[in-house]
Amino acid sequence: MDHSKYIALDVGGTSIKSGILFENGVEGEIKQTFINSKGSKEEILSVFKAIFDFHFAQLKGQLPCCLAIAFPGPFDYENGICKILGVQKYEAIYDVNLRKEFSNFLPQNDIPIFFCNDAEAAITGESQLGGGKGITKALGITLGTGLGGAFMIDGIPRREGKGVTSDGEIYYFKFKEEIGDDVFSIRGLSKRFAEANIQIKGIKEASEAARAGNQKLKEVFQQFGTDLGVFLLQITSEFEAEAVLALGGIANAADLFTTEVEAQINIPFIEGVLGQKAPLFGAVALAKITYF
Numbered sequence: 001m002d003h004s005k006y007i008a009l010d011v012g013g014t015s016i017k018s019g020i021l022f023e024n025g026v027e028g029e030i031k032q033t034f035i036n037s038k039g040s041k042e043e044i045l046s047v048f049k050a051i052f053d054f055h056f057a058q059l060k061g062q063l064p065c066c067l068a069i070a071f072p073g074p075f076d077y078e079n080g081i082c083k084i085l086g087v088q089k090y091e092a093i094y095d096v097n098l099r100k101e102f103s104n105f106l107p108q109n110d111i112p113i114f115f116c117n118d119a120e121a122a123i124t125g126e127s128q129l130g131g132g133k134g135i136t137k138a139l140g141i142t143l144g145t146g147l148g149g150a151f152m153i154d155g156i157p158r159r160e161g162k163g164v165t166s167d168g169e170i171y172y173f174k175f176k177e178e179i180g181d182d183v184f185s186i187r188g189l190s191k192r193f194a195e196a197n198i199q200i201k202g203i204k205e206a207s208e209a210a211r212a213g214n215q216k217l218k219e220v221f222q223q224f225g226t227d228l229g230v231f232l233l234q235i236t237s238e239f240e241a242e243a244v245l246a247l248g249g250i251a252n253a254a255d256l257f258t259t260e261v262e263a264q265i266n267i268p269f270i271e272g273v274l275g276q277k278a279p280l281f282g283a284v285a286l287a288k289i290t291y292f
Helices: 041-059 098-103 118-129 186-195 203-211 215-239 250-256 258-265 275-291
Strands: 002-011 015-022 025-034 064-071 113-117 137-143 147-153 156-158 243-247 269-271
Touching: 002 041, 002 118, 002 275, 015 041, 015 275, 025 041, 025 275, 041 064, 041 098, 064 118, 064 275, 098 113, 113 118, 113 275, 118 137, 118 147, 118 156, 118 243, 118 275, 137 215, 137 250, 186 203, 186 215, 203 215, 203 250, 215 250, 215 258, 243 250, 250 258, 250 269, 258 269
Parallel strands: 002 064, 064 113, 137 243, 243 269
Antiparallel strands: 002 015, 015 025, 137 147, 147 156
16 A cells, blocks of 8 residues: 555536645646536446546556545535435435445455545645645635635644634524525625626626626625625634635635725635645545544
């Protein structure tokens, strides 16, 4: 078993990114594999088997010390059991023990398989090797399909301590009469566009138009930033965060609302820099803490 190499996966709703990682680097290219997450159990598992087969072939007989897999919740990460239901993805593997299923695909069934939350993995990767490197205390957030969170101290997510939630999440905190997940997500931002009578295809198109001078869109992003700052203020204050580290699709437009967020929270609002590598690095970092 090669104790310097890991196979890491970042599981998404439409694709899985994967690669062979060693210490703080990636060996070769990151592989992106399409997956029909609405498919049958057999169809879904066959995609994972193909990914494992590909990377084990790359290793040419060497065995990785661990498989580190970032998976969206709900998920029983300790036992490796998928708990996703009612969101039109991975429902066919609800209550399936993926650690057991995946072990059957490996050359040896004693290779450790580690599961972690995808948002937490991405934030951990950015905290240790990316935009949050060197920050002792950071609140990590993901602004995308939903609102993810992690309370980071020295690059490690915490579940206890001053200002820390027991599950590490913040999506259920209220903003006015709504939960944060409904407001500070792609659907929440899209709702703002609709309310402003703006017809736009997506966040990328909206941000490009705002940068090009569309005043209406600029104002929507600015108000989003102000509201996000108000939402984060109590959380960051109680945690005594030194900065907020933001990832996800909406964070790619952070230049349009960072000033407004920082005006409310009075600490730096920092965008991640690692992109698709972040959750792979983070999954490996969290696996090291657990197994090594």
